[in-house]
Amino acid sequence: MVIGITGPAGSGKSTISKIIKTIYKDKAFIIDVDRLGHEVLTYFFIKEKLKEVFGEGIFDDDNNISRSKLGEIVFSNKEKLELLNQIVHPEILNKTEQILKEISNKNDIIIVDAALLFKIGLDKLCDKIIYVDAPEELRIERLSEKRGIPLEKAKNIVKSQEHINSKRCDFKILNIGNFDQLYKETEKIIQNL
Numbered sequence: 696m697v698i699g700i701t702g703p704a705g706s707g708k709s710t711i712s713k714i715i716k717t718i719y720k721d722k723a724f725i726i727d728v729d730r731l732g733h734e735v736l737t738y739f740f741i742k743e744k745l746k747e748v749f750g751e752g753i754f755d756d757d758n759n760i761s762r763s764k765l766g767e768i769v770f771s772n773k774e775k776l777e778l779l780n781q782i783v784h785p786e787i788l789n790k791t792e793q794i795l796k797e798i799s800n801k802n803d804i805i806i807v808d809a810a811l812l813f814k815i816g817l818d819k820l821c822d823k824i825i826y827v828d829a830p831e832e833l834r835i836e837r838l839s840e841k842r843g844i845p846l847e848k849a850k851n852i853v854k855s856q857e858h859i860n861s862k863r864c865d866f867k868i869l870n871i872g873n874f875d876q877l878y879k880e881t882e883k884i885i886q887n888l
Contacts (some may be wrong), residue, residue: 696888697795697805699821701812703844703856705834705849706827707870707877709790712808714881724802726794728787728809728817735786736760744782770851784815791817810856813863823888826864829871 698715700708709727716723735741742760745753749768755761769776791807798805813816829837831853838849866884870877 697807697821699807699812699818699824699830701809702827703834704810704852705837706829708808708827711827711881714878715806718885722803724798725808727795727805729825731790732783735783739785748778770855771835776855788816797819824864825866825884827868827870
């Protein structure tokens with residue numbers, strides 16, 4: 696079974712993924728789509744396309760894409776964010792499909808952890824989808840304090856994901872920071888799959 700976990704940045708998707716993995720022990724596998732996105736940014740043809748669109752200013756001294764420089768551009772401009780998504784999302788979808796083919800026979804549960812699950816088209820690969828949310832202030836705080844993202848950038852990230860909604864999800868979890876409650880809610884959902 697493939698479970699999609701979606702929701703805005705800082706909502707607790709990774710925590711839910713880890714809880715499910717703990718429940719299923721070694722029979723679960725997590726595909727971290729954010730990490731795949733970082734990997735895709737290292738591909739030569741992606742780097743070339745991004746250079747054409749955003750210029751050489753997005754590269755560091757080692758000719759790698761600086762995610763912080765690219766983030767400054769795209770998280771403050773919806774049109775530029777959309778251009779980035781058009782370039783990287785197809786490759787993220789392809790990579791996810793490839794991983795699913797490689798691991799589907801080895802795991803009872805495969806978790807696809809992705810804020811932009813629907814936008815990328817990953818929902819079509821999932822049997823069930825869990826939406827995780829948290830109050831906006833708490834998400835900004837988590838991004839800023841736990842991930843070390845500057846406050847203004849954290850606010851821009853949260854603002855850029857306002858379109859993420861739960862309408863097409865099978866289950867919803869509100870994460871207000873109580874781990875025991877979060878574990879119980881997740882466990883209850885898992886029992887209903």
